[in-house]
Amino acid sequence: MTAAENPYADTIVTESDILVVGGGISALFAACKAKELGRDVVLVDKARPGRSGCTAVASGVFHFYKRSDDQEAVVQGLTSPVTNQELFKRTMYETEEAAMFMDAIGVEFIKERGEIVRVGGPRLSFGHSAMMAQGGPQMALALRAETLRRGVRVVEIVMITGLLTSDGDLPTSGSVTGAVGFNTRTGQCHVFRAKAVIIATGPFGIPFNRYDKSFNTRLMPIDSGGEGLNAMYECGTVMSKLEIGYRTPGPPEFCNAPGLEMFTAIGGNSVWMNRLGERFLSEGFRKEEFGRSSIMTAILRENFGGRGPAGINISHLSPEQHRLFEQVIPIIMLNYKSAGYDMTKDTVPYSVGAPIGKGVNGAGARIDENGATNIPGLYAAGNCTDGAYVCLGQALDSCAIIGWWAARGAAAYAGDRAKALPAIDWTQVARFQARHAAPLKVKGGLTFEQVRDKLTALQISLTPTYNDKNIAASLANLQQITEEDLPRLQADSARELARIASLKPAVPIIELVLAVMGHRTESRGNLIRDDYPYTDNEKWLIHTLVQRDGKRFRLWDEEIPPAWRLLNPPTDRPLHPIFRK
């Protein structure tokens, strides 16, 4: 590229057929598959692929289904009336292909007689959870190594701050043509020019939580403020499933995956205890009903009944079983150990994280089974998407196979090498660069910590249940933060810019989530409203969608396509379990 074509001599331009953004399992699966399909692939990540986002700190549990499994039972157990049961049934066996792929590239699974062992997990009566012998950290490094081995060009510690569009507009009426970002250590600007872009940046949260306070908000992802989500929203991507996710039970204060599948699979149902030492969830609940949502509900019920906080006790398990926990969920076990807990004796705290952020339930860009969004050239995978609505939450298995879907879709769109790369709109690049560098020019403004703490306080104010009053108050608070605080954020280094560029996108995403939750006058799953305590299957077996419209957004409901449903949907209006006596 000549100087005339690149007016910013200090900007690095990288060109590829496909740009993948992210460093977790979705991004790495997508990059590997796109390369396998013969495309030139660049992967960019704000940290280092295999060590950023959720995947590296995830529990080493991977659900997969074999053709010999009871398919009807799986559909019955893992889908819901609002999910795409037909697509789930048609694609569930891809999870076995994904497990075999990981086994082949060196992910260490626990095996017996050469076969990957599957233990019982939530919501099914038979084993479907494979265990990794060294947990998420080893899995993530194996995926990283395979990505490099295949010749994917990896650009590390570069954070994407916006998507380039063919018409230079946000939202766009055209297509996505690349992305703009900067090196989080040096501030060096980067432009990525690509025929197709796959966003796989994971869920959002309030990033860089306080290390010295108990806010019960330090769950994974540990470094994502939702910049990928916001970049997609900005350019006009339809956002979906925001009402479902964004709350998960987990060990308070710890950033890692909650380890639920392991605790319930190995420990059975009798691991939960309230403050009074009474077991709960041990009888009356069948093991196969143990979804994250039902566990969260049970924990909150203990709190509501004055019996909280809840905890897990695995002291009755054998030394061999304890060693298995240390293998498969090493980070969670290290967390407890480093905090002075002895899992062979102690009951350890386990609670429900504060809402709005820090969930591992997928929500975000609405995608189809090719990972395609409504914007030409823009594909997405993993927990920054609605996962094509195949199931409610997205664990490693669905994130992996949806990475493959997006790679197939993007590879087909990008076409062969002969297809020309789209042109770069340098005016748009300049606008992005000015925006992310703006905090460098602010004097006497606000620090990252001041605004982050405001958002955290807002998050806490929504605990434990939502209602019109606290949603309206939070939305007003967010508007004030958007108008008065975000423009006053100041930075004096690339590092501070990176922290601010992680924080800012969380604000519009929280606003969207609250708007959707406020719109749905019912309680369902993690949406728990004390002013509308019923799960309203008469009115709310529909999807709520949002899309940017000018400077605001439009919000609407859509019927669930009849072709999605394999099971008869309920028509009743039960009280949400949390409010039952």
Added chain:
Amino acid sequence: MYIKLDIQPVVCISCGVCVDSCPTDVIALSDSNGGVFVAHVEDCQGCFLCVMDCPVDAIFLKQVRVPSEEIGAQWRTIDVKPSQTVTT
């Protein structure tokens, strides 16, 4: 709860693996002597990736519980048996 992150200088071989492992840029290499040091403990999220990746076990991460937050203390006195009362 707060995080205490220590790198033992006698054990550390300054290989820099932990610098690459840290997703939140907490650990840095010194410009002056090439050594590794904790530069931004305030951004440590306690993910343990540096601890797990260190080839010589030089990194120690402790999550220090503040007494007022001892929510689990009451459990210590309870004799735990799998068949105890069911409330839910």
